[in-house]
Amino acid sequence: MDVRFFFSMSYGVYIVTSMNGETPVGCTANSAMQITAEPATIAVSINHENLTHKAISESGMFALNVLSEASDPGLIGGFGFRSSRDVDKFAGVAWHYEQGLPVLEDTMGWGLCKVIDKMETETHTVFLGKVIDTGVFAQTAPAMTYEYYHKVIKGSSPKTAPTYVAPEAVAELPVTKTQWVCTVCGYIYEGDQLPAGFTCPLCGVGPEFFEKKSVEVSAEEAKPASASGTKWVCTVCGYVYEGDELPEGYTCPLCGVGAEFFEKQAAPAADTDENTEWVCSVCGYVYEGAQLPEGYTCPLCGVGAEQFEKRSK
Structure with missing residues (x-):
């Protein structure tokens, strides 16, 4: 199965809230x-393992909070990667009650829903809610999309998300690279755009003789010769x-x-004659x-030197 099909689908990013007895959850x-x-x-669609699933099932009510690109990305992680069984997700977050349901204020708006039907799957329940009230906040940024969350915020999906894909499956996907091919001599320049005033280093023709194409390579081939800097x-x-260090x-x-949940990935060895x-x-000369x-x-x-590619042994 090619998981890229699912990446092509369009999604928003939301926070679903409800009440677990007298405790707000989401x-x-x-x-x-x-x-x-x-x-x-x-x-x-809510995962069976989420406490929010239990709350919606028992209360028959939920609120849908719509995030924008200006919303604090910490809301996504705070409500997505921790359980309401262990922490108070609403601590330090601006929110209030609307008709007994918790709504978040750093959002585009909210919709209050009463469950009128549901559909069960192996891992999730799809709750169908009748909207009983709505409200909007003065946010001018566009609604956050799932693509924006991944490509700009560079976030990942928790295992309980309907769109979760195992990291090892993503790592095996081919990567698309942009190439510009000289139609005269076949020289290939890799990059999204040709530099201003670019000429072919082999035959000297200008950019009008280059054709743009996309090629798929393995993730391993797409990796740079060496990384730079320490990562946590x-x-x-x-x-x-x-x-180098976490603040x-x-x-x-x-x-x-906190910092105790971060693992250090050391920077690669500095360039030397040996490596x-x-x-x-x-x-192909080395x-x-x-x-x-x-x-x-x-x-x-x-x-010349511009035709040489640097790599680590």
């Missing part, structure tokens, strides 16, 4: 949509902080856990050393 959701206009109904990875939600008192901006080589992209000498040309085919 969880992050992306599978929510309006089903009918008259009467207005909304469907949400949150073991709860996967958020990555780049820096004092640091907490994950997505799920809110770095430069490969000529034209003829030069070993931390840097190419100034004015260097390939001793086999004569091209």
Whole structure:
């Protein structure tokens, strides 16, 4: 099964809230949509393991809070990667009650729903709610999409999300790269756009002789020759902080856990003559050393340093 099909589907990012007895609960959701206009109904998909599922099932009520691109991304992690059984997700969050249901204020708005039907799946319940009231806040930013969450905020999905894909499955997916191919000599430039005033380093023609194409390569092939900098990875939600050390008192901006939940990934060894080589992209000649000498040309085919690719041994 090609999981990229699911990545092509469109989703929003929401927080579904309800009441577990007298305690407000909630969880992050992306599978929510309006089903009918008259009467207005909304469907949400909630994992059986979430306490919010129990709360909606027993109370028959839920609120759908719509996040915008200006909403604090910490709301997503706080409500998505922790359980209301263990923490108070509403602590430190601006919210209030509307007709007995908790609604979040750092959002585009909210809709209060009464459950009128439901559909069971192996892992989730799809609750169909009749909208009984709505409200909006003065946020001018566009609604947050699932794509924005992943590509801009660079967040991941909790295992209870309907759209969760195991990291190992994502790692095996091919990666699309953009190439510009010279129609005269076949030289390939990799990058989203050709630089201003670019000319082919082999035959000298201008950008009008280059054709753009997309190619798929393995994730391993798409990796740069070497990474730079130390990274700290949150073991709860996967958020990555780049820096030699975590700041004092640091907490994950997505799920809110402290520094003790981060694992350090050391930076790769510095370039040295022993671990770095430069490969000529034209003829394959290999030069070993931390840097190419100034004015260097390939001793086999004569091209300049710009035709060499740096890689670690």
